[in-house]
């Protein structure tokens with residue numbers, strides 16, 4: 001694979017705006033990656049690509065779309081975060097802060113000892129992070145049930161505890177945002193993560209716990225919300 005020219009990046013013109021394409025070109029020029037492969041996910045707010053580096057290894061490029069994303073909803077979520085109380089409801093600022101918040105949350109979670117992708121760079125609405133997977137990206141827990149469900153889910157709860165101790169709540173934890181990497185949980189998608197000093201942190205923590213208990217039942221486990229909460233906060 002060779003370096004892509006500025007002209008060649010313009011073929012993304014039907015997917016992304018000019019500003020985003022220019023920043024993708026700049027990031028690739030700086031050597032963060034050579035080119036992006038086909039998208040592995042097109043979500044409500046972001047498109048996710050794998051990208052190849054010069055040495056053949058892969059990284060993840062998560063691009064929050066500047067157009068056609070629900071920035072009002074984003075604002076409703078981020079405005080309670082104790083770190084972003086002064087944020088104005090300006091479209092671009094919200095989206096840039098949203099990407100930056102995910103970067104900061106990944107860093108904080110990582111430092112806490114929870115297994116999450118290593119964040120690499122955040123530039124405006126573009127987030128680069130470690131790729132989780134082998135030949136194929138690691139599957140979501142939803143479609144790759146663990147062989148030892150108890151051990152796997154206990155580790156998820158341990159990661160929730162570690163994050164909480166470091167002052168962080170995931171806020172959108174479910175079987176969709178946990179990957180199963182060869183029987184090891186990796187927690188992703190931390191854009192809704194908030195600090196425990198935020199007024200809605202408790203509510204988000206309870207929601208995360210409910211999701212984990214609900215999915216654990218599907219795996220045949222008996223976990224109670226009270227026990228998990230105790231484990232996390234005590």
Ligand SMILES: Nc1ncnc2c1ncn2[C@@H]1O[C@H](COP(=O)(O)OP(=O)(O)OP(=O)(O)O)[C@@H](O)[C@H]1O
Pocket residue numbers: 040041042043044045046048060117129130131132133137138139140176177188189190191
């Ligand atoms: N670091 C990663 N390594 C491998 N696959 C990933 C990684 N990050 C995301 N993915 C894949 O892309 C999918 C979507 O990613 P993610 O959950 O971060 O975005 P999203 O749900 O679309 O985000 P949002 O809700 O913020 O729009 C994941 O379910 C996973 O399959």
Ligand SMILES: [Mg+2]
Pocket residue numbers: 176177189
């Ligand atoms: Mg997700």
